[in-house]
Amino acid sequence: MADRVGRSLRLTNWWVWVLPAAFLGYLFLYPVFRMLGYSLEAGAFGELTRPRVLSSTWFTIWQALVSTVLTLVAAVPLTWVLSRFNFVGKSLVRALVTIPFVLPTVVVGAAFLGLMPRGVGAILAAHVFFNIAVVVRTVGGVWSRIDRKLEDAARVLGASPLRAAWSVTFPLLCPALFSAAAIVFLFCFASFGTVLILGGGRLRTIEVEIYQQAVNFGDLPVAAALAVLQLVFVVIALWVSSRWQRHTNIDFTAETALPKPQGRQGAVVALIVSLSLGLLSLPIWALIRASFGGWSFSAPGQSLDPLRAVGNSLLYSCIATVIATVIGVLAARAIAASRSRTSSLFDTGLMLPLGTSAVTVGFGFLLALDWPVDLRGTSALVPLAHALLATPFVVRAALPLLRSIRPQLREAAAVLGASPARVWREIDFPIVARAVMVGAGLAAVVSLGEFGATSFVVRPSSVTVPTLIFRLLGRPGTASYAQAMALAVVLAAMTAVIVLVIDRLRGEQAGTF
């Protein structure tokens, strides 16, 4: 009996680890190590002190820091409104806020070009535009679960609203804010398409530098050394992020019904919502305007069929979502079950693909994945690559809830004779089911918008919407440009639908982004 209980509680059954570890190992670690092994020659690291590389590194760091601060400043008022009040059209607002996050960077770059000249300002604005959703979702999830009574108590004791926010709410939010900041920092740090288009070649992030060294100069050793440098920064950011994430793990209240904004509050809420939406929708309006005349779905070339691209994108998104959900849930279980160092390392490992240069991953695929079966020429590689990048989102969504389940619940079930599978089915699953659905939805959206890694493995028969948009943008003719913009609008619409569905499922339940 005691033995059986023990077995039921050992969630770290080896098979929970095997599948996610094999997945990460084969699709990420093996290709990346092959790529690094291929190109790391003695002396390449010395090249990192070249003035050109130093200036790229410095620009990468400071623009990522400034972008992160600006994003937080821009997002906090909106987050407050969305997590503290209930109003008509709230889920629509939340969907609109999320759209930018999944728009392909090439499209956003093009949209911003229509609004402002190239340069630092445009890059920072685009980064804020992209990442507001990260803050709204990550911080909002925590904020809506902070007991209002805490603030009310402070007010009763004589604190001003500002004082109450500063000494009660802010400390509770801090971990979430830091964790969101780390993610935003990471995305801005590894920013590629946006900087390539809006930087005009003179402002370069390390990621752009890797691309130019590898593709334009053919200097793979230097590109690989830069990729290692970037990975170091990414690991640091992830480490900081995951440390803070664990601190969020305090007991929060269950959801309480949110009030409608009253009186003056109503005006403030309306102002914040309309201002945020107004600014966020400017680039989207620019897109829609540029799409006029492009709403023809005829194919300008054999490998440029918009209908096929939409079909492919939907299909790959479904496959990638299923894979990412299975892998992600298994991985989250494995990570949640143990507090060991291995488990947090595994957690970080799963996040790594998000911060790794697309060139490294893409070239790594080409170098490594001809064994045991030659995947390089097949369309299977596209959904696999998407699943790799989508899995962390499922893990992020499921992990906090799995961690919050009190061990006593599982123990009680096990003592009463439930098998491990039964414990999972009866205890864990009902609690995480909705969060997993949220993660799955995000996975679908990530797959729809993925561009960087896809562009290296896509074949004419497997063209996706973002890769087709990029191809159309590179073709001469205003018709192609308009068609690219029309496809971007289609992509934004597909995203909005998925996000609206997620919000339905999610109710007010929170996952970490």
Add this chain to the structure above:
Amino acid sequence: MRRFAVLVVILFSGLACADQPAEPVTLTLMGHDSFADAVDETTFAAFTSATGISVEVLAAGDAGAMVNQAILTKDNPLADVLFGIDDTFLQRGLDEDIFESFVSERLADIRPELLPATDFVTPVDFGDVCLNYDKEALTTPPATLDELPEFADQLVVEDPSLSSPGLAFLLVTIERYGEEGWQDYWRELRDNGVLVAAGWTEAYYGEFSGGAGEGTRPLVVSYASSPPVEVLFSDPPVTEAPTGVITDGCYRQTEFAGILAGTDHPEEAGTLIDFMLSPEFQATIPLTWFVYPANSTVELPEVFVEHSTVPDNAITVDPEIIEENRERWLTEWADLFA
């Protein structure tokens, strides 16, 4: 896990062996996006019906990305033939031994000035990167590169580190003014207000005032074939091109095809390259890809003869010299515009 992998390998190799005798050969032709985009079912139809060999085109990004993919996969190539490597990337491909040598039976028909100093690749087409001007806005355009700085505030060029015509134009200035002079030339352009766009599309459609351009600058770095394209796509039809070519300071880009080393079908691959040099295929080049056929026996379409000129003094730079200096030149150029 390993046992499973071994099983998979055995299974698949068994399938592959069983299939081989009956299956007709399909060649994979790796090309850059702008080549692949214009391929349709008619492009290689004549080749397939004559030889029974089908052709599958693999679009591999821009020329630089394509060459890198070919280099990374050279132990187990993704394709049988690579097409579209130009003189700015040729040396990199040669240094990495990605090609198998091949001497086409049609070599005698090829313009001799295009032939490289190696038999690993064969020229298929060429295009000239030239300054274009808006005939309406600029009645007396600069005749030579030397006069260009006076017109700098009316000129838009492409960033050489992002765009292939941009790099071509940089090479022209380096070839013309030498290591000592080219930076001064660009300083003058910069100080007089030259505009740098990210790519050709942005420069031509966004900033250029002539033809389909919607911008305000009457001078742009584009192609010798741009004016005939303006005529072809003009709506309503026009009889005269709205833009003209300045024939001084043009850069000749030659595009080559080569058999990828390690292919299972070297003979069929050679047949495909021969076909791409045949008058039949070469005649379709100008109106499909808007570049010029390498085969000198092929006549150009009327619209090309009437509205453009093939500059006879176009500049070329030795691929080896480009490979050696490209990064330094691009970095120095970027420093000028930082």
